[in-house]
Every structure is written in structure tokens, then in C-alpha cells.
Amino acid sequence: MSPKDTTGTRRGDRFGAVTPGRIGMAVVAVLLLVFIFENTRQVKVRLLIPEVTMPLYLALLGTALLGAACGWYAARRGLRGTR
Numbered sequence: 001m002s003p004k005d006t007t008g009t010r011r012g013d014r015f016g017a018v019t020p021g022r023i024g025m026a027v028v029a030v031l032l033l034v035f036i037f038e039n040t041r042q043v044k045v046r047l048l049i050p051e052v053t054m055p056l057y058l059a060l061l062g063t064a065l066l067g068a069a070c071g072w073y074a075a076r077r078g079l080r081g082t083r
Helices: 019-036 057-079
Strands: 044-045 051-055
Touching: 019 044, 019 057, 044 057
Parallel strands: none
Antiparallel strands: 044 051
């Protein structure tokens, strides 16, 4: 196979075929956003010491972003350990 042969998608291609994993993540993201924006009332949240009043959707969105960041970090650490 020559380097000029470009049939098929490359393994690292980000915009290649739509995969079941990508569809699943899109569905989860949409459901997460619907859940977050359906919960808009004000709630009291204790952040270690101070207690703040904020919309519930901000607390949920912040928690989701922190969870995604932790998952991304853990996945990256796991990939580096296998090389």
C-alpha cells in the first residue's frame, strides 16, 4: 500500500465515520443538557465552608464538567501507562 493511497479513514481521523460510541456520547450529552436546563430553581449549595444560593442547573453543569475533566484525566493517565 503506497502512501498516496487515501482510501478509507485513517485511525486518528477525528471527523471520520459516525461510530456507535460517538452516537452514544451525543445522546448522553443531549440528555444531560435537557436534565440540567429542566432544573432551574434556586438552591443553597455548600462549597466546603461558604453556603451560596445559585440556580440548580449551574451546580449540575459544574458537577458534570468536573466529572468529565476527571474522567478525561484518568483516561489519559491510563493510556500513558500502557505505552
